[in-house]
Amino acid sequence: MSVAIVTDSTAYLPASVVxxxxxxxxxxxxxxxGTEYSEGVDVSTTEVAAALRAFRPVSTSRPSPQAFLDAYEKAAADGAxxxxxxxxxxxxxxxxxxxxxxxxxSPVPVTVVDSRxxxxxxxxxxxxxxELAAEGASAQEVADRALWRCEGSTVVFYVDTLEHLRRGGRIGLASAFLGSALAIKPILGLSDGHIRGVEKVRTSGRALARLEELALAAGDAPQGVDVAVHHLDSQTRAEGLASRLRERMQGAHEILTVxxxxxxGAHVGPGTLAVAVSPRP
Incomplete structure (x- = not known):
């Protein structure tokens, strides 16, 4: 069996990995x-950050079913x-x-995985x-491996303001933070596909320190972890955080800045920093 892998642009995989x-x-x-763009094709994060700062309307939408069908048909044509x-x-x-x-x-069977x-x-x-597909595993084994790793990952992030999440309707379980949003720098996380509140801190410096400590705690996995430090229009802070994690996280196999x-970015806003910690198989 030859299993092809399809994902969407919100995985933010480096082009070299793809x-x-x-x-x-x-x-x-x-x-x-009012103008629609394709993520990773004809719009940059710099443009989105500038639009958000200028209070220009920014929204997002899913790919069409036809876009996925085109990908599945290509996979089949390539021998999957x-x-x-x-x-x-x-x-x-x-x-x-x-x-x-x-x-x-689809001309071939498709297993769709909600990564949560x-x-x-x-x-x-x-x-x-x-990697597992390249070893000849079945589609179900490949799907199970993807979901296992996604569900086992920890995501924590800091936003300068909750306003963008509120406007986009993605505030989720973190809505309790809204009442004091002006007085805090919120640290949020993902829990079973939902955004949740983690902690309220008073300064951005304290928020960065807590992100670092939370990431280190999540990195204590016996088989080691991979780590990504995400940011939107905040590269210097992201690189600094990644550097400190490289010094302190003994079990990290790889630490990327992405x-x-x-x-x-349209939903979290400029200045966002996030850390994803993923246990290795």
Whole structure:
């Protein structure tokens, strides 16, 4: 059996990884002041950050079922006998729904995986899926490996303001933080596909310190971990955090610095820092 891997652009996989593993990436869309763009294709995170700062309307939308069907048909044409399609949490986007609709018409069987996550927490699961597929595993084994790694990951992040999450309807279980949003720097996390509140701190410096400590706690896995430090328009702070984690996290196999893309960036806003810690198989 030859299993192909499809994911979406919110995995934020480096291009070199996508190319090395032959992963197909279907882009989500971002709409800035009425004009629609494809994430990772014709819009930059700098443009999104500038639009948010200027209070220009920014929204996002899922890929069409046809976009997924095109990916599945390409996989079949390239010789795949099955597809595993791994996507952003269904509670954050209806992308999974588009994948399911396309799977009904695919020329080869498609297993759609709701990662219950996003960013490199999902991306590391996609990488593990591609590695297992290359070893000749079945589609179900590949899908199980992807989901195991996604579900086992820890994601914590800091936002300068909750306003962008509130406007986009992605505030989730962190809504209790809204009442004191002006007085705090919130640390948030993902829990079963939902955003939740983790801690309220008073300064951005304290928030960065807590992100570091929470990441270190999550990195205590016997088999080691992979780590990604995400940011939106905050590269210096992200690189500093990644450097400190490299010095302190003994079990980290790899620590990447990866900029968030336009879609997630539209909901979290400029200045966001996030850490994804993923236990290795």
């Amino acid at each position: 190319d090395a593993h032959g992963i197909q990436v279907v882009p989500l869309h971002v709409v800035i002041a 006998t099955a597809v595993v399609s791994v996507h952003i949490s269904a509670d954050m986007s209806s992308t999974v729904e588009s994948a399911h609709l396309a799977a009904r018409h 996550s996003l960013g490199m927490a999902m991306g590391f699961g996609v990488i593990s899926a591609a 900029e968030l893309g336009a879609v997630v």
